[in-house]
Amino acid sequence: MELRDIIASAWNSLRANRMRTMLTLLGMVIGVFAIIVSITAVKVIDVYFEEKMSFLGTSTFTISRYENFQVGEREFKYRQRITMDQVDRLKRVLDDRYQVSAIEDFDVTSIRYAGRETDPNVAILGTDENFTGNFSYTIEFGRSFTPEDVQYARKVVILGSAVSEELFATENPIGKVAEFGGARYQVIGVLEAKGNFLGFNMDNRVFVPMGTLFLRYGGARRNIASTSVRTPGPQFVAAGMEEVIGRLRAIRKVPPGEENDFVVETNDSMRAIFDQFTAVLTQAGAAIGFISLLAAGIGIMNIMLVSVTERTREIGIRKALGARRRDIMRQFILEAIFLCQIGGGAGFLLGALAGNGTALYFNISGTIPWVWAGVTIIIVTTVALVFGGYPALKAARLNPIDSLRYE
Secondary structure, three states: OOHHHHHHHHHHHHHHOHHHHHHHHHHHHHHHHHHHHHHHHHHHHHHHHHHHHHHOOOOEEEEEOOOOOOOOOOOOOOOOOOOHHHHHHHHHHOOOOOEEEEEEEEEEEOOEEOOEEOOOOEEEEEEOOOHHHHOOOOEEEEOOOOHHHHHOOOOEEEEOHHHHHHHOOOOOOOOOEEEEOOEEEEEEEEEOOOOEEOOEEOOOEEEEEHHHHHHHHOOOOOOOOEEEEEOOOHHHHHHHHHHHHHHHHHHOOOOOOOOOOOEEEOHHHHHHHHHHHHHHHHHHHHHHHHHHHHHHHHHHHHHHHHHHHHOHHHHHHHHHOOOOHHHHHHHHHHHHHHHHHHHHHHHHHHHHHHHHHHHHHHOOOOOOOHHHHHHHHHHHHHHHHHHHHHHHHHHHOOOHHHHHHOO
């Protein structure tokens, strides 16, 4: 028999038992779906994290009281606050190659202007003249803070794009006076949009000189949430981190031999922690999927053994007409491959669509795991050969005389 005849015979056999074929396919679809949906969802989150982590440039690192991200159980140990006084002392002891900037949350409230008011969910952040470069913000129009704005605690404010659009949709906000927290602030700039990160709107915020907010809200000894140090280039990051760690240990009076009571992180270190998290998710999804594929493979073997029994007389007739053992074996192997490939393809498409539902939900970039498309083909073909091989071999070894007598 020619190969096309064998393929046609295998396909016709599957079509003749559509319900059984569909039920057999379902197991393969579920197995591949479980693998692909988890991998796609993790890849979508990974792309999202990669895009949004640009708020830390390749030439910067951050200082904080505790780790920003951590996988697994966390042993809590109290650490003294990182105060603005300590940050200012760090600025003074570092040379001009390094730019230090701090950001601290002071309030979440509404912003008002000329009878218009935002929802009471705008973050009020204190910072300094270096924050745009250190935290990858860009002034869309207007200006950033000057050292004088920070030194003299002027009542000036830079708006996030979402706040600006809501309050000043039809007019230029520069020079206007916005009110929040019981005080009035002159708008000097508006930031370019940054979008969302981990569910937080990065544009629904306003920035005010740190000293201005200390005067208004008090708490000069409060902990500073994040301090960024910008080096002249990526090649200076490692040396900069060593110098900052040494300087900050002295400022915070950490005894020799004791571990740091603060954390210094770069994009790479935060990325490594996130990669551990996504690796666990991928492995868990893949493990569930492979178990499902094993069950689907056993189902395929069972159905094909039933098929061999049902078609014993057909096999005898074909052998009597000249079909060789390898022709019979090829037909049953091809039936298993058809089942696995169709089920695998459907599972891949459904898994990719469902995984990208994560992107749709969070309004972020989608992705297709094309590498896993190839891996899926290999996996389902292997399942077909392993679990379809025995029924095919059994069919090929049937004695034609005994087969013709079979009722």
